[in-house]
Amino acid sequence: MADSVLIINAGSSSLKFSLYRENTDKEFVSSANGLLEGIGTKPHLIIKNDNKEIIFEKNWTDPELFKPSARDKLFDETIEWLFHHLGDDTIIGIGHRFVHGGAKYSAPALANDSVYEDLKALTPFVPLHQPGSLSPLRVMLNKNPEIPQVACFDTAFHATMPDYAKRFALPRKYFDDGVRRYGFHGLSYQYIVHYLQETNSPLATGKVIVAHLGNGASVTAIKNGKCVDTSMSFTPLDGLVMGTRCGKMDAAIILYMLQEEKLSPDEIQDLIWKKSGLLGVSELSSDMRDIIHEIKTNGAKSEYAQQALDLFTYRLVGEIGRLIASLKGVDGIIFTAGIGEHSPSLRYEVCKTLNWLGVSIDDEANQSGAVTISKPESKILIQTIPTNEEYIMLKEVLKFTNK
Numbered sequence: 001m002a003d004s005v006l007i008i009n010a011g012s013s014s015l016k017f018s019l020y021r022e023n024t025d026k027e028f029v030s031s032a033n034g035l036l037e038g039i040g041t042k043p044h045l046i047i048k049n050d051n052k053e054i055i056f057e058k059n060w061t062d063p064e065l066f067k068p069s070a071r072d073k074l075f076d077e078t079i080e081w082l083f084h085h086l087g088d089d090t091i092i093g094i095g096h097r098f099v100h101g102g103a104k105y106s107a108p109a110l111a112n113d114s115v116y117e118d119l120k121a122l123t124p125f126v127p128l129h130q131p132g133s134l135s136p137l138r139v140m141l142n143k144n145p146e147i148p149q150v151a152c153f154d155t156a157f158h159a160t161m162p163d164y165a166k167r168f169a170l171p172r173k174y175f176d177d178g179v180r181r182y183g184f185h186g187l188s189y190q191y192i193v194h195y196l197q198e199t200n201s202p203l204a205t206g207k208v209i210v211a212h213l214g215n216g217a218s219v220t221a222i223k224n225g226k227c228v229d230t231s232m233s234f235t236p237l238d239g240l241v242m243g244t245r246c247g248k249m250d251a252a253i254i255l256y257m258l259q260e261e262k263l264s265p266d267e268i269q270d271l272i273w274k275k276s277g278l279l280g281v282s283e284l285s286s287d288m289r290d291i292i293h294e295i296k297t298n299g300a301k302s303e304y305a306q307q308a309l310d311l312f313t314y315r316l317v318g319e320i321g322r323l324i325a326s327l328k329g330v331d332g333i334i335f336t337a338g339i340g341e342h343s344p345s346l347r348y349e350v351c352k353t354l355n356w357l358g359v360s361i362d363d364e365a366n367q368s369g370a371v372t373i374s375k376p377e378s379k380i381l382i383q384t385i386p387t388n389e390e391y392i393m394l395k396e397v398l399k400f401t402n403k
C-alpha cells in the first residue's frame with residue numbers, strides 16, 4: 001500500500017489525470033496516466049500504467065456524445081472509472097487544475113467549501129473550464145474531506161507581469177474591480193521554465209517565447225524565467241485563434257451582435273466560446289488534425305480549412321512579433337501542448353514565416369520529434385518541449401502534505 005498523489009487537469013477539450021506513487025527512494029513517480037481527449041469532436045479515453053501499457057481504452061459511438069455539451073457526462077464517466085481503480089493506494093493529496101483564480105488567488109490554495117464557492121463565482125469568465133474543474137473537486141470534498149486538495153491556478157505564473165501588461169485602457173475602477181489581464185496556461189509555462197532550469201539550458205536565463213498551442217492556445221514572453229507578457233487576458237478567450245474560441249477581436253462586434261442582430265448574451269457567449277475559431281472558419285472541425293487532414297486530402301477544394309489554418313498561423317506569428325517587442329529581442333521560441341507538440345507542419349509554417357528574423361528550421365529534426373528543431377546557424381533557438389502541467393501540480397500538492 002503506497003502513498004499516492006492524484007492530479008486532475010481539466011482542459012477545454014480534454015481531461016488528463018495522473019497518479020504519482022511514492023517509491024522506495026521516497027520519490028513520487030508517475031504510475032498511471034489517463035487522457036480523455038476529443039471532447040466536442042470524437043471523444044476517446046486511454047489509460048496507461050507505469051509501463052506505458054494501455055490498461056483501459058474507450059471510444060464512444062453515440063453521436064450525442066460528440067457534441068461539446070456531452071463534456072460533463074464524459075468527465076463523470078472518466079472520474080467514476082478513476083474512483084473504482086485507485087486500488088490499495090493511500091491518496092495523501094489531490095491536485096485540481098483551475099484555469100482562473102481571479103484577483104484573490106495568485107498562488108495554489110488548499111481547497112475547502114469557501115474556496116469552492118469563490119471559484120464557482122468565476123464560472124462566467126471561464127465557461128469551458130471551471131465546471132469541469134469544480135465537479136471533481138465537489139465530489140472529492142464530499143467523499144474525502146480529510147485529504148488535502150489543492151487548487152492550482154493557470155493565472156498564478158503571470159502575476160509577475162508589469163502593471164502596463166496587466167491593465168486594460170479602461171477607467172481605473174475596472175482594474176480595481178478585478179477586470180485585468182491575468183493570462184492562462186501558467187502551469188504549462190511554469191513546467192517549461194522548470195525544464196529549462198533542470199537541463200541547464202541557456203534559455204533559462206534568456207528571452208523566450210513559449211507557444212502553448214492546444215485546443216486553447218496562447219503565447220507567453222518569459223525573461224529570466226519570469227512572465228513579462230502573454231496573449232490571453234481577462235479570460236482565455238483573448239489572443240490567438242483557438243479550436244472553438246475567436247481570440248482577439250474588436251469589442252464593438254459584441255455590441256453589433258447585441259444591438260443589431262438582437263442576439264441574447266447567452267447566444268453570444270455560445271458563439272464566441274464554442275462556435276468560432278478553427279471550427280467557425282473551417283465549418284469542419286475544431287481539431288487541427290482534421291483541418292490538416294482535410295487540406296492534405298482535398299487540396300484546393302478545402303478552401304475553408306486552408307483559410308482557418310492560414311488565419312491561425314498568421315495571428316500566431318503576429319502575436320509572437322508583439323511579444324518580441326515586449327522582450328526587446330528573443331533568444332528562443334518553444335512549441336508545446338497538443339498542436340505545438342504534435343504538428344510538425346504547423347511548426348514548419350510558423351518558422352518559415354519567421355525566417356526574416358534569422359529563424360532557420362531543421363525540418364528533419366522537426367519531423368523526427370527532436371527537442372531542438374532549429375539549425376545550428378539559426379539566430380534563434382527553436383525547440384519542441386512536451387508540457388507536463390501535472391508534474392508542476394504534484395510539486396505544489398506535496399507542499400501541503402508532510403512529504
Ligand SMILES: Nc1ncnc2c1ncn2[C@@H]1O[C@H](COP(=O)(O)OP(=O)(O)O)[C@@H](O)[C@H]1O
Pocket residue numbers: 011012013014213214215216243286287288289292337338339342343
Ligand atoms: N497530431 C496532431 N496534429 C495536429 N494537432 C494535434 C495533434 N494531436 C493533437 N492535436 C491538437 O491538439 C488539441 C488538444 O490539445 P491539448 O493541449 O491536449 O488539449 P487541451 O487544450 O484541451 O488541454 C486538439 O484539439 C488538436 O487540435
Ligand SMILES: CC(=O)OP(=O)(O)O
Pocket residue numbers: 010011012013099154184185214215216217236
Ligand atoms: C486556458 C485554456 O484554454 O486551457 P486549455 O488549453 O487546457 O483548454
Ligand SMILES: [Mg+2]
Pocket residue numbers: 011012214
Ligand atoms: Mg490543456
